[in-house]
Amino acid sequence: MRPARKSIPARAGVALLASAGALAAQADETALQLRDGPEAVVVRAYCSVCHSIDYIQMNSTFMKRAGWEAEVRKMVKVMGAPVPEDDVARIVDYLTRHYGTE
């Protein structure tokens, strides 16, 4: 079995590296949260098939609707994510509202 992960918030700074063990908290993608919204469940269901949802927060906050739409369409057209057109619109709406700049 693999050893347990050890995590501390990065914002605490590298100075804390030496004591990382003491501050260890269990952290992995199951603890990741998406911002509230009716479509959050849909977004998590589709996106987390292939990647953890921290990709979303990491890519915020700087994209307008067109930017998020391009990302979602790339996931469908290039990466093969099986998302019906209705749900593409819902996902883009959600990402723009909660992780976008307009």
Place this chain on the structure above:
Amino acid sequence: MTTRRSVIQSTLGGFALAGAGLYGRLARAELPDGTIESAILDALPGKQPLLKRTFRPPNYETPVALLDGAITPNDRFFVRWHLMNIPEIDAAAWRLSVGGDGATQPLALTLEQLRREFEPVEVVAVCQCAGNRRGLSEPHVPGVEWGNGAMGNARWKGARLKDVLARAALKKETIEIAFNGADAPPLEATPPFVKSIPAWKALDDSVLVAYEMNGAPLPHWNGFPARIVVPGWAATYWMKQVVSIRALTQPLASFWMNTAYRIPKGRFPLVDRFMSQESETSTPITELVVNSLVTNLRDGQRLASHSPVVVRGLAWDGGYGIRRVEVSIDTGRTWETADLDDDLGRFSFRPWHYAFRPRAKGPLTVMARASNAIGSTQTFELIFNNPGYHNNVIQKVAIEIV
């Protein structure tokens, strides 16, 4: 909405009014707010705590303070994967197939054969993600939002790729050598991560099929049991967990070659070209641009006025060799030459240091710029490109003398 960035920009906007050109010299790029908020220090099995950008696929960068020194230890080395299924490989069962339409004698090798039947070669080389510093692009661009730490420098040991290819007896029509790894996507429709390099590059003495990293087997996260090492070139070609090498007589058609990892043509001062994959407007990323990083100071650090300040850092390039590193402590008005330290070869990080005695208390901006043997140097302004590659903007570290 008022974000940290807009506050900074408006503050700097005030400075810009005071003097043309000052904005570019004072502005320091920042990661996106969501990148900063979602980062944690997290230790993958066998690794020190690194800066987690994403959990799955795992993308972790080395904190700058842990890059201090010429060689990056294996347990601090950054981790970058495109696809989430990364198998644990049994070294005894691993096979490397060598074939393709350009190979007249296809073969398969075990790890033991790779170790015993080919002359072992060592090279110290920087492995830098093409997207290193993408998160510092202004304006921000989508992708893995790396800071400065998606890179490391290791002593790689392995067989020369050209020796392995010699066994396959290549046809003279071979134009590219393609690599595939054992990693896989969860969906069949997702393009496999396959990459190619020009045949001329594959036949260079420096390119290896590496099975050791800093005297130890490769860590799982860095491609155990073997990876391709392409010194001087971006890490996108350094295929991890390599299982297939194919000689091609036609250019590789793949999303990861034809769409991703490309730069606009003619914008960067590069030598190496990848002609068979060039289009009218873009070309695959090839060699690394000359660059440097201050590793022992961080923004906001306070240092005592009564003792000398020592600035330490790293410089590297695409394999021409670092000639000079200059440091400025007056926001770029004057530059002094730093001392270059251990020379581990032209593909390696070149450590350097510069010491000065502070003249006054107060804020101070430390800048460093490297130049290489062919006269290339770093830029003051970002050469913006949509994928966020080749950011070698001169770094500015704001410290305070107290």
